[in-house]
Amino acid sequence: MKAIIYRDNGGPDVLQLVDRDPPVPGPGEVRVRVAVSGVNPTDGQARSGSTSPMGFPEVTPHLDGAGVIDTIGEGGDQSRIGQRVWLFMATAGRPTGTAAEFTVVPAEQAVPLPDEVGFDVGAALGVPALTAHRALTVAEDGPRRLRPGALAGRVVLAAGGAGAVGHAVIQLARWAGATVISTVSGPEKARLATAAGAHHVINYREGEPAAAIREIAPDGVDIVAEVALGANLALDLAVLRTRGTISTYANDGGRPVELNVLRNMVLNTRLQFLVLYTAGSEARAAAAEDVAAAVGDGALPVGEEHGLPLVRFPLDGTVDAHRAVESGAVGKVLVDVTGTDPAT
Numbered sequence: 001m002k003a004i005i006y007r008d009n010g011g012p013d014v015l016q017l018v019d020r021d022p023p024v025p026g027p028g029e030v031r032v033r034v035a036v037s038g039v040n041p042t043d044g045q046a047r048s049g050s051t052s053p054m055g056f057p058e059v060t061p062h063l064d065g066a067g068v069i070d071t072i073g074e075g076g077d078q079s080r081i082g083q084r085v086w087l088f089m090a091t092a093g094r095p096t097g098t099a100a101e102f103t104v105v106p107a108e109q110a111v112p113l114p115d116e117v118g119f120d121v122g123a124a125l126g127v128p129a130l131t132a133h134r135a136l137t138v139a140e141d142g143p144r145r146l147r148p149g150a151l152a153g154r155v156v157l158a159a160g161g162a163g164a165v166g167h168a169v170i171q172l173a174r175w176a177g178a179t180v181i182s183t184v185s186g187p188e189k190a191r192l193a194t195a196a197g198a199h200h201v202i203n204y205r206e207g208e209p210a211a212a213i214r215e216i217a218p219d220g221v222d223i224v225a226e227v228a229l230g231a232n233l234a235l236d237l238a239v240l241r242t243r244g245t246i247s248t249y250a251n252d253g254g255r256p257v258e259l260n261v262l263r264n265m266v267l268n269t270r271l272q273f274l275v276l277y278t279a280g281s282e283a284r285a286a287a288a289e290d291v292a293a294a295v296g297d298g299a300l301p302v303g304e305e306h307g308l309p310l311v312r313f314p315l316d317g318t319v320d321a322h323r324a325v326e327s328g329a330v331g332k333v334l335v336d337v338t339g340t341d342p343a344t
Contacts, residue, residue, distance in 0.1 A: 003100035004318045005058050009049030012322035015061070017315065022102040025073035030107045032085060036123035037098040037335040038064035039321050040164070041250075046091065047322065056095035061318075063090050065098030066113060066122025067338070076107055085110040086122030086295075088130060088288060092277060098123075099318055101338050108285065111292050120310060124164070124302045124332045125291060130276055132168035133287035135225040135247035136176070138272045142223065142245065143176075146290045148297070152177035155217040157239065159183050160227040161193030161201065164332050165249060167308045168300065169225040170196040172291070175299035181213055181221070183235075189330070196307030210238035220244060230255030237263060245270040308332050 001022045006014040025031045043061050045051045066086045072078050090105050091097040113122045136156065137143060143150040151173055158169040161182030173180045174197040182198040184190045190201045202212050213221065213235075220241025226232060226248040236246050237260075246269065251257070264271070276284060294300050302308045309331030313321040318335055325333050 001101035002315055003060050004315065005060050006047055007058050009047065009054055011048065012044075012319045012326070014047065015319050015322065017318070020100070023096050023104040025071055025076075025104045027074045028076065028107055029073040029104050030069045030076065030080065030110050031071040031102055031104050032065075032067045032087060032110055033070045034065050034067040034098050034101060034103055034337045035119040036066050037062045037315075037337055038123040038126055039325050039333040039335060040064065040127045041325055042127060043091075043097075044322050044326055055093070059091065059095045060097045060100045060103070061091065062097040062099040062335070063092070064088055064123055064126025065090065065103070065337075066119040069110060070102070073107075080107075080110075084113040084115065084119075084122075086113045086125050087111075088126040089276065089284070099315070099335060099337070108288075111288050114296055117295055120334060121295065121300060121302050123334055124308065124310075125295070125300065127276060128164040128168045128332075129172070129291045129300060130284060130287040131165050131249050131274065132172050132225065133290055134274050134276070134279055134283060135165075135169060135249060135272075136173055136223060137287075138247055138270070138274065139223055139245040140243060140270055145286055146172055146176045147293065148175060148177060150176040154178045154222040155181065155220075157181045157183065157213065157221045157224045157236070158193070158198065159225060159232055159236075160252070161196060161198055162189035162307070162330060163227060164308065166193070166225065166227060167196045170198050170307070171300050172294060174199075175294050175297065178222075179217070181216055183209060183232075192307040192309070192330070194307070195305060204232075204235065210235055213239040217241075223247060225249070228252040228255070230257045233257060233259075237267065237269070240267060240269060243268045243270070245272055247272045247274060249274050302332060304331075310334055312336055
């Protein structure tokens with residue numbers, strides 16, 4: 001099979017296209033013929049070694065993807081052969097990611113994908129959608145699971161609604177019944193956040209964004225899903241309701257976070273940091289189940305018309321795909337691995 005691998009940490013140029021024998025699934029595992037591989041910032045961080053050193057002599061990157069199960073490990077449910085699935089956390093503690101014609105994952109990390117839902121959607125789920133679910137389910141008095149109506153009466157602020165996670169926050173929050181506000185940096189990103197389903201979009205570079213948000217939510221925002229905590233904390237606190245939650249999954253821009261302890265004490269702020277690797281298997285499993293339900297309801301479409309442009313590369317262009325992610329490409333970067341999707 002064709003596969004992308006790297007043997008040393010470094011920039012995108014450490015990635016190589018090679019021929020390898022297809023992996024063989026063990027007990028509790030499935031092998032998937034990958035159709036589309038999703039690329040996330042975390043894939044580049046793992047490749048560069050910025051998060052942790054390599055744990056294997058050779059790694060095939062990418063956590064997320066979508067394809068068809070073609071082999072089941074010993075003792076597994078053989079009826080799943082031929083099932084269309086989306087994959088998450090493929091390289092968590094393993095060397096076999098989705099940037100290859102075949103990959104092997106634990107069976108529970110291959111989630112059924114409805115026949116009418118394209119592989120592009122499946123490959124765009126994973127890290128963004130599960131992160132968004134986590135951001136929306138950590139509030140002290142909020143739901144631990146998402147379903148239609150679970151966030152009814154709540155106001156969610158999706159910072160950076162044109163990004164992959166922000167896009168998923170908007171879609172999941174709206175599916176769950178919240179009023180969704182998104183902050184963006186300009187008209188083009190405002191268009192994307194609106195297409196994703198945000199009820200209100202605020203350009204944080206114009207006027208008085210806190211006043212604009214308070215006009216929409218006079219009692220304050222219940223949950224902020226935050227992508228740039230250092231840059232946005234002052235705005236978040238200006239619009240957060242008492243006992244509200246700031247769920248932060250990134251600090252884009254790297255600005256240091258200065259915390260006014262007394263102000264947060266008075267607000268009873270919940271400041272929740274989150275990353276999927278350490279969220280725990282129970283939280284990840286619940287997120288995957290709820291995201292699958294949202295996919296089944298048609299709540300997580302992708303593409304320009306749905307607020308998430310797709311930026312595509314062939315498998316032998318994976319180096320360029322990583323460069324695109326690192327240069328801040330707007331939308332979702334995908335790698336086409338093994339041909340077309342019959343659902344599209």
